[in-house]
Amino acid sequence: MNRKLTDLPSRERTAAMPHVRFFTETIEAGGISPLSFFEAGAFIHDSHRFYWENASKTMTLVGIGHALTLTDETGTDRFDTIESKWKHYCEALIKEDKDMDPVLFGGFSFDEKRSSVPSEWENFSNALFAVPTFQLKIENGKTLVAINFISEESETALQFEALRKQRDHLIHMAQVQESITIAKPALTAMEELRKEQYLKAVEQITKKIQNGEAEKVVIARKLALQFEQPISPAAALHSVSNEQRDSYNFGLENGTQFFFGATPERLIEIKDGQAFSACVAGSIKRGSTAEQDKQFGDELLDDKKNREEHQYVVDMITGVFDSLCASYTTATRPKLMKVRDIQHLHTPVQGQLGSESSIFQFVKALHPTPALGGVPTTVAMELIRQEENLDRGYYAAPVGWTDASGNGEFAVAIRSALLEQDNAWLYAGGGIVADSDPIQEYEETWVKFRPMLRALGGSLNG
Numbered sequence: 001m002n003r004k005l006t007d008l009p010s011r012e013r014t015a016a017m018p019h020v021r022f023f024t025e026t027i028e029a030g031g032i033s034p035l036s037f038f039e040a041g042a043f044i045h046d047s048h049r050f051y052w053e054n055a056s057k058t059m060t061l062v063g064i065g066h067a068l069t070l071t072d073e074t075g076t077d078r079f080d081t082i083e084s085k086w087k088h089y090c091e092a093l094i095k096e097d098k099d100m101d102p103v104l105f106g107g108f109s110f111d112e113k114r115s116s117v118p119s120e121w122e123n124f125s126n127a128l129f130a131v132p133t134f135q136l137k138i139e140n141g142k143t144l145v146a147i148n149f150i151s152e153e154s155e156t157a158l159q160f161e162a163l164r165k166q167r168d169h170l171i172h173m174a175q176v177q178e179s180i181t182i183a184k185p186a187l188t189a190m191e192e193l194r195k196e197q198y199l200k201a202v203e204q205i206t207k208k209i210q211n212g213e214a215e216k217v218v219i220a221r222k223l224a225l226q227f228e229q230p231i232s233p234a235a236a237l238h239s240v241s242n243e244q245r246d247s248y249n250f251g252l253e254n255g256t257q258f259f260f261g262a263t264p265e266r267l268i269e270i271k272d273g274q275a276f277s278a279c280v281a282g283s284i285k286r287g288s289t290a291e292q293d294k295q296f297g298d299e300l301l302d303d304k305k306n307r308e309e310h311q312y313v314v315d316m317i318t319g320v321f322d323s324l325c326a327s328y329t330t331a332t333r334p335k336l337m338k339v340r341d342i343q344h345l346h347t348p349v350q351g352q353l354g355s356e357s358s359i360f361q362f363v364k365a366l367h368p369t370p371a372l373g374g375v376p377t378t379v380a381m382e383l384i385r386q387e388e389n390l391d392r393g394y395y396a397a398p399v400g401w402t403d404a405s406g407n408g409e410f411a412v413a414i415r416s417a418l419l420e421q422d423n424a425w426l427y428a429g430g431g432i433v434a435d436s437d438p439i440q441e442y443e444e445t446w447v448k449f450r451p452m453l454r455a456l457g458g459s460l461n462g
């Protein structure tokens with residue numbers, strides 16, 4: 001019998017949850033691909049899985065099942081609420097040195113004020129986080145699998161033993177699995193939802209900015225796709241993971257729905273006392289030859305409208321770092337970030353954590369940056385609600401993970417889609433400033449739809 005399971009904590013862990021114990025047990029497991037593990041997870045916990053691959057491809061995380069689910073419906077307090085609940089559970093964690101840290105994975109909705117009009121996002125709370133029952137992590141050439149288990153009962157040995165059997169079964173299935181079904185079912189319909197309203201919104205916002213009501217506002221739109229057959233979450237992830245080698249590739253399963261994407265935009269990473277963020281705003285398409293690609297890139301670096309879109313983001317993110325970090329550094333001018341389908345202006349920001357700061361405090365202070373909201377933030381949010389009139393759900397919102405040591409990373413969930421069986425909704429937007437043009441913005445959204453259209457097998461318009 002495992003020592004940890006009989007070793008009752010000698011003190012009450014927390015006032016709020018006196019009897020809770022949080023067990024974790026890690027083993028090393030060779031020869032598993034993360035996607036096979038994710039797919040094998042469907043036999044155990046279809047409906048509760050997640051996937052995360054960071055942009056530098058140094059770390060992959062997969063979660064199967066929920067050892068703990070944290071949701072929150074309150075508006076502005078949701079970051080604090082999730083953080084304090086998570087901290088309570090971390091105090092009850094019983095862990096040995098060989099065990100990896102359990103992770104809490106999930107996301108927040110873009111807007112804490114959700115529209116009362118029903119949408120495809122109805123089943124997503126303002127915050128939806130979970131500690132997976134089975135956690136796979138691949139990092140530094142090591143594949144680790146953990147069981148996480150939270151219980152209020154005093155006798156847990158039998159339950160834990162049952163979880164070990166499930167874990168072994170899961171690992172076995174992932175190891176023997178033939179390759180994942182990657183066929184892309186035929187697209188049977190694609191609808192541009194409220195295209196005219198989108199064009200009108202961009203025009204209206206541009207006027208309002210010219211009148212001095214705001215400086216920048218991001219406006220988005222959506223596509224609805226229908227396929228001949230259901231697309232499995234594993235197949236969708238297989239595509240993005242192969243096609244988008246420089247992005248954060250993520251997936252969050254919620255019942256029969258799967259929110260996934262390939263985003264180039266880091267919101268915040270906390271690693272060993274350091275904080276890293278990225279200003280990503282200002283866009284141009286990739287060229288079809290190396291020469292043309294460079295020409296487009298140079299054009300973007302010199303473009304007044306795009307530099308303005310970008311600068312608002314730099315000002316805001318450096319402001320947050322100024323208040324939450326002991327010290328920080330940033331480049332004086334943007335560089336180019338090139339991902340498969342698009343190039344962006346990019347300014348990294350890095351700082352030394354202040355004593356009171358935490359990853360959730362950064363998420364709270366940063367979201368929404370003017371890359372997805374606008375300037376001033378509250379005015380921009382009101383204008384988005386009025387003019388865009390779209391339930392963004394988790395599109396453009398923070399999605400990511402944190403662990404019991406306070407490390408973690410959140411990306412901004414753009415270049416994303418919500419998949420449900422044979423239906424998918426795709427979202428894309430752009431930063432509107434005083435000299436924006438509706439048709440050019442419309443074309444920019446087509447470039448931003450490309451990663452998800454490519455992944456799902458839709459036509460690459462625009």
Ligand SMILES: C=C(O[C@@H]1C=C(C(=O)O)C=C[C@H]1O)C(=O)O
Nearest residue numbers: 281282283371414428429430431
């Ligand atoms: C809004 C999106 O992307 C954002 C808007 C950009 C722009 O307008 O240039 C660029 C990157 C992101 O900050 C999106 O991809 O949907």
Ligand SMILES: [Mg+2]
Nearest residue numbers: 282283430431
């Ligand atoms: Mg733009």
